Amino acid sequence: MKPTTPRDRNPRGQGERLREQIVDAAVRMLDELGDDQPLSMRAVAREIGVAATSVYLHFADRDQLVYVALKQAHHDLVESVQHVGGADPVAELRARIRVLARWSGEHPGLYKVLNESSLNQRADMSFKLVVREQTVEIVQRCMDAGLVPRDDAAAVAFDLRAAVHGTVSMRLNEPDLPWPPLDDQIDRYLVKLVGVSPAALGR
Template structure:
């Protein structure tokens, strides 16, 4: 018997393959967040994490890249859901924009490993990640709502989005790669980005 199969689980009942797939993705998400490197992940290690045989993982994912990509896409969907929840109940476009940007920054700060794999890994050169575009498009829409309401200066919303995205990602990345620096509170820095790059009224 394969040594990786010593804690092997029983075969999933008919119709429960989707549940095993979900367990595989959940385990991969935890491991990527700890490792911060998709190259350090192995299919066998994921199988051990869920108490299954490596063949069970390969039944759902052809290779490591496919597994990591599916995991990142699920994490991205969860992030979008958290952003939607933060925006819910707020009619003010500026309040909604501020809420969504803070959630994005907080998520990246809480999940440094996933953030690194999602944005800084070599997987980005090997595999297309079209799902990431949805977040950019939603931010552009949020900024355009602020402009349409006359709450921020009229401008090219897509260009402003790229500026804001670069600033927030840079702030998070520098914290992860230079943790010993005396960084200000992330929310405070994000607020300055919103004021200076988008033109939202300062809350101070």
């Protein structure tokens, strides 16, 4: 990681700004590392040019800092799909899944820490439920509009998310396999798992 030059001391009353800088640095570093274990409070302090004590003033320990950083990264991910729309619920579902999958490819380190780190067993990561709930809601709208067969929307959404997560994880961990285009795989999941008509996808 490239060394950074020391930053100027924040004026009094700008503690919240320093906290934001600490979290932003932790997000960047987690994306580079792809693992939360090597991240230390001292390393984050060096990244932004402050004393380690300044980091401890805002976060009790490393796990709390990692948790807040992941929550921020996930919030940014959710924001990136909030404005995704489509001509109908199927088009919207397709567009959202594509955005989520592409984000994972663009931020492999964050994806790994968010979904594969031991922090998932040590901390309450319920903030991730929002994506699941939104996917269930859109699948239900697809069913209500008669665009896919009626079924248990929660179960269908779970199958879809599991397939996409599995695909993303394998692509990151086994990049040398002869992978087909990601969008093509997503379309096949929509057809096989959700019941979308190939004609609706232009296939």
